[in-house]
Amino acid sequence: MPLEFANPWGLLGLLSLPAIVVIHLYQRRFPVLYVAGVHLWSTQTLVQMPGRKRDRLPVTRSLLLELLAALLLSFVLAQPRWGVYDRLRHFVVVLDGSASMGARTESGESVRDAAMAALAERAAAAGRRARMTLVLSGRRPEILGGRSLTWPEAQQALESWQPRAAHHLLLPSVDLARQLAEEGGELLLVTDHLPDAPDAIDLGLVPDNVEIVAVGRRLENVGLTTARWTFDSESGRGEVYLRVKNFGRQSAAAALRAEGRGVLVFERRVELDVGEEQALTAAVPGGLGRLTITATAPGDALEIDSKIELVEPKPRTVHFANVLSQEGVRRILDRTMGLLPDVSSVPEDRAELILGDAGVLPPSEARLWWLGVGPVDPAEGAREAARDLLGPYLLEKRHPLLEGITFGGVIWGGVQPLTLSVVPFVSAGEFVLIGQLRGTRTTAFLLNVDLQRSNVTESPDWPILLSNLVEMRRAVLPGLRRWNYRVGESVTFRLFEGDAPEENPPLTLAGPEESKELTPLETVSTLPLDVPGVYEIRQGEKPWGEFAVQFFDPVESNLQSRAAGRRPAATTVEPGTLVADRFYTWMMLAGMVLLLAALLADWAVLRPRTASIQR
Numbered sequence: 001m002p003l004e005f006a007n008p009w010g011l012l013g014l015l016s017l018p019a020i021v022v023i024h025l026y027q028r029r030f031p032v033l034y035v036a037g038v039h040l041w042s043t044q045t046l047v048q049m050p051g052r053k054r055d056r057l058p059v060t061r062s063l064l065l066e067l068l069a070a071l072l073l074s075f076v077l078a079q080p081r082w083g084v085y086d087r088l089r090h091f092v093v094v095l096d097g098s099a100s101m102g103a104r105t106e107s108g109e110s111v112r113d114a115a116m117a118a119l120a121e122r123a124a125a126a127g128r129r130a131r132m133t134l135v136l137s138g139r140r141p142e143i144l145g146g147r148s149l150t151w152p153e154a155q156q157a158l159e160s161w162q163p164r165a166a167h168h169l170l171l172p173s174v175d176l177a178r179q180l181a182e183e184g185g186e187l188l189l190v191t192d193h194l195p196d197a198p199d200a201i202d203l204g205l206v207p208d209n210v211e212i213v214a215v216g217r218r219l220e221n222v223g224l225t226t227a228r229w230t231f232d233s234e235s236g237r238g239e240v241y242l243r244v245k246n247f248g249r250q251s252a253a254a255a256l257r258a259e260g261r262g263v264l265v266f267e268r269r270v271e272l273d274v275g276e277e278q279a280l281t282a283a284v285p286g287g288l289g290r291l292t293i294t295a296t297a298p299g300d301a302l303e304i305d306s307k308i309e310l311v312e313p314k315p316r317t318v319h320f321a322n323v324l325s326q327e328g329v330r331r332i333l334d335r336t337m338g339l340l341p342d343v344s345s346v347p348e349d350r351a352e353l354i355l356g357d358a359g360v361l362p363p364s365e366a367r368l369w370w371l372g373v374g375p376v377d378p379a380e381g382a383r384e385a386a387r388d389l390l391g392p393y394l395l396e397k398r399h400p401l402l403e404g405i406t407f408g409g410v411i412w413g414g415v416q417p418l419t420l421s422v423v424p425f426v427s428a429g430e431f432v433l434i435g436q437l438r439g440t441r442t443t444a445f446l447l448n449v450d451l452q453r454s455n456v457t458e459s460p461d462w463p464i465l466l467s468n469l470v471e472m473r474r475a476v477l478p479g480l481r482r483w484n485y486r487v488g489e490s491v492t493f494r495l496f497e498g499d500a501p502e503e504n505p506p507l508t509l510a511g512p513e514e515s516k517e518l519t520p521l522e523t524v525s526t527l528p529l530d531v532p533g534v535y536e537i538r539q540g541e542k543p544w545g546e547f548a549v550q551f552f553d554p555v556e557s558n559l560q561s562r563a564a565g566r567r568p569a570a571t572t573v574e575p576g577t578l579v580a581d582r583f584y585t586w587m588m589l590a591g592m593v594l595l596l597a598a599l600l601a602d603w604a605v606l607r608p609r610t611a612s613i614q615r
Contacts, residue, residue: 062605069598076591089130090148091122092181094173094210096191097138099556101163103192103219103301111562114215115190116158122188123151133180134158137173138165139488139530147180164304165530166487167555171205178207187569192216197561208570216562220248222297223305223557225277227550229284229291229484233315233342236286240310243279244295246272247558254297256280260288272297288312290534290548305557308550309534311483317342318474321351324373329451333373336457336466343470353473362442366498369473370444373451376416388413388453389428396425401434401445401468405461414450422446445469483547487532491547492525495539505540 095115104110123130132154134144145157174189181187187210194214195203203212226243246252256268266282284291291310300306320337322345324330333355337343348354354362358372375383389412395402402425415431422435437444449456456462475481480493495507504520512533518524520539529535532551537544 060605061601065598065601065605068594072591072594072598076588080587080591088148089126090133090181090185091126091130092133092135092177092185092187093119094135094137094170094177094187094189095144095161095163096170096189097136097161097163097165098167098192099164099304099551099553100216100302100559100562101192102304103217103221103559103562104303105217105219105301106299111192111216112161112163114217114564116155118190118213118215119154119158120151123154133177133185135173135177135180136161137168137170139168139528141173141176143176143180164532164551166551166553168202169205170202174206174210177210187211188213190215192562194563194565195567197563199555199558199561211569212567214563214565214567216564217301217559218249218562219301219559220250220252220297220299221302221305221557221559222246222248222252222254222272222295222300223302224293224295224308224550225305225552225554225557226279227293227308227310227484227552229310229313231286231313231315233317238284238286238288238312240266240282240284240291240293241279242281242293243277244270244272245277245554245557246274246297247554247560248299249274249560252297252299254295256293256295258282258284258291258293260284260291265291286312301559302557304532304551305553308532309548310550311534311546311548313483314479315342316474316477316479316481317344318353318470318477319344319346319351320353320355320470321346321348322355323348323357324355325357325378326452329373332451332457333466336463337470339463340467340470342474352477353470358446358448361437362440362444364441366441368442369469370442371469372444372446374416374446374448375414375450376418376420376446376448382416383414383450386414386416386450386453387431389415389431389433391428393433394427399425400472401425401465403468404464405468407456407459407461410456410459410461411454412449412456413453415448418446418448420446480545480547485529485547485549487530487549487551487553488528489549490526490528491535492523493537493545494523495520495544496522505542507544508538510536510538 101111101115119132123132128151131148131150133147133149134154134157136142136144144161145153149157170189170191174187177187189206189210189212191203191212191214193200193203193216195206195212197203206212223245224242225245226241228241229238230241231238240258242256244254244256246254251274252272254270254272256270258265258267265284265288268280268282270278270280272278289312291312292307293310294307296306320343322330322333322337324333334345337345352367353369353371355371355373356362357378358374358376359378361372362368362370375386377383391407391410391412393407393410393412395405395407397403407426412428412433415428415433418432418435421438422432423438424432424435426432426434431448433448435446435448437446451457476494476497478494478497480491485491495504500522507518507520507524509516509518509526511529512531512535518526529549532549534546534548536546
């Protein structure tokens with residue numbers, strides 16, 4: 001077993017040996033004289049002969065001890081290690097965290113169990129001194145349980161491993177593993193499919209120096225691919241839309257069951273051919289709060305796509321007030337607003353959206369929205385001088401207010417020059433037809449039009465324009481915008497609107513596995529959520545709202561390309577071992593003990609002694 005030095009630069013301490021020799025030569029030329037008095041100096045004076053003379057270095061105990069101490073110090077600083085005694089075999093393992101790794105056979109054994117068995121076999125072959133670093137793949141790779149774990153420690157960390165991530169590339173996790181293996185380690189990827197599988201684009205990016213061990217099985221599976229719950233606030237009833245697909249190799253009979261508040265809400269049975277997907281709808285009563293939907297079929301191997309939770313949507317009503325002075329124009333807007341869903345007319349002081357005359361500007365309030373309809377100047381002379389335009393119109397189509405609008409064939413009548421500062425959305429030449437007012441806290445839009453001289457209300461763009469305005473207002477109402485999300489989506493909601501409350505209670509997001517603090521801002525956005533289930537938002541001690549996250553991923557639900565096999569690494573990472581995380585070895589400890597002994601012995605030899613005087 002060869003002797004190795006972890007810090008070869010420490011051997012530079014051997015340069016101190018010539019310095020020790022020079023010091024002893026100097027001490028030989030000018031030795032220390034012990035005298036009892038000044039009158040004795042004359043007889044003890046050393047007389048040097050003129051001319052060159054080579055002094056012989058006296059080999060004293062002090063010289064030998066100091067040379068030994070310098071040698072031991074250099075030895076210790078070089079961090080000696082004897083052979084492979086201080087080296088461990090190190091495996092850097094990438095665990096595929098995809099949901100398909102949780103598939104189970106009819107005997108109840110899961111692919112996850114097979115992956116753990118493969119790691120146990122590898123650890124047993126490497127010996128008890130082997131170490132493992134586990135990298136769990138996902139949208140964000142993470143190290144499971146820490147670095148350089150013993151096999152018992154790795155087993156304990158693997159107990160919490162539940163693969164359920166949506167389909168993702170494995171390359172970011174492999175890159176992290178390669179960084180961890182730079183100091184020594186064997187790269188290993190444990191997954192459920194091989195590089196030649198039809199859906200193995202992620203494995204095609206894995207470098208050749210990574211060994212791939214596949215433990216997958218080709219299994220049957222029936223899963224839900226879509227679920228949507230809508231609610232009609234007028235009738236007080238909802239509707240659930242589902243899609244279920246057979247991902248197996250043979251026909252399957254799937255039983256769909258929905259429960260709410262412990263009561264069976266609906267039940268369906270569908271016959272699915274190989275690869276067939278069917279859609280179904282079911283009416284559900286209001287007030288259920290939640291629905292638990294399950295799809296079961298004989299031989300179904302994957303549970304995560306067979307059971308979902310849905311949260312009942314809540315009405316988000318936009319309250320508007322129509323304060324237009326012209327009765328005919330007011331009726332036109334009331335009729336159009338009445339066709340829009342979840343819109344209610346209220347007095348002006350309770351309205352979130354005000355429809356008013358363009359010539360009467362609204363107050364400046366952060367929570368207020370306003371649509372001003374012309375003419376901007378109601379004076380008779382100004383109305384007579386107004387222009388009627390036929391286009392073409394320049395539209396800012398990127399703005400959500402104009403989504404789906406063309407204004408083709410529209411006569412824009414009663415256009416007046418504007419003296420207000422506006423951001424133009426629709427213009428024709430020098431005239432701004434639709435714009436947003438500047439210099440006010442109110443979200444205020446202006447229609448520079450006289451509806452009595454225009455046919456814009458007769459075009460299909462008119463209800464779209466008002467619907468876009470209402471949906472923009474609805475989107476910024478306090479509360480959740482949606483109540484059901486897919487895995488990997490982030491959730492954005494508003495706590496309040498306008499001026500912030502004086503004190504914001506702490507905000508907590510309680511999920512199926514853990515809770516975390518959120519910053520109580522006006523608009524709150526979470527990180528993408530990867531764990532399916534129901535989440536609750538709490539403001540202080542008070543429940544604020546809840547939503548659900550469902551798992552829908554056709555790639556992970558399809559188990560037909562899963563297989564067992566192995567792709568050996570084309571090249572190995574040198575040296576394939578890991579230095580033990582221990583700075584002091586037994587050789588360093590022994591060297592330090594001997595160094596201390598040499599220094600103490602040298603001190604004892606050079607310790608000053610009282611010279612005796614002979615009378």
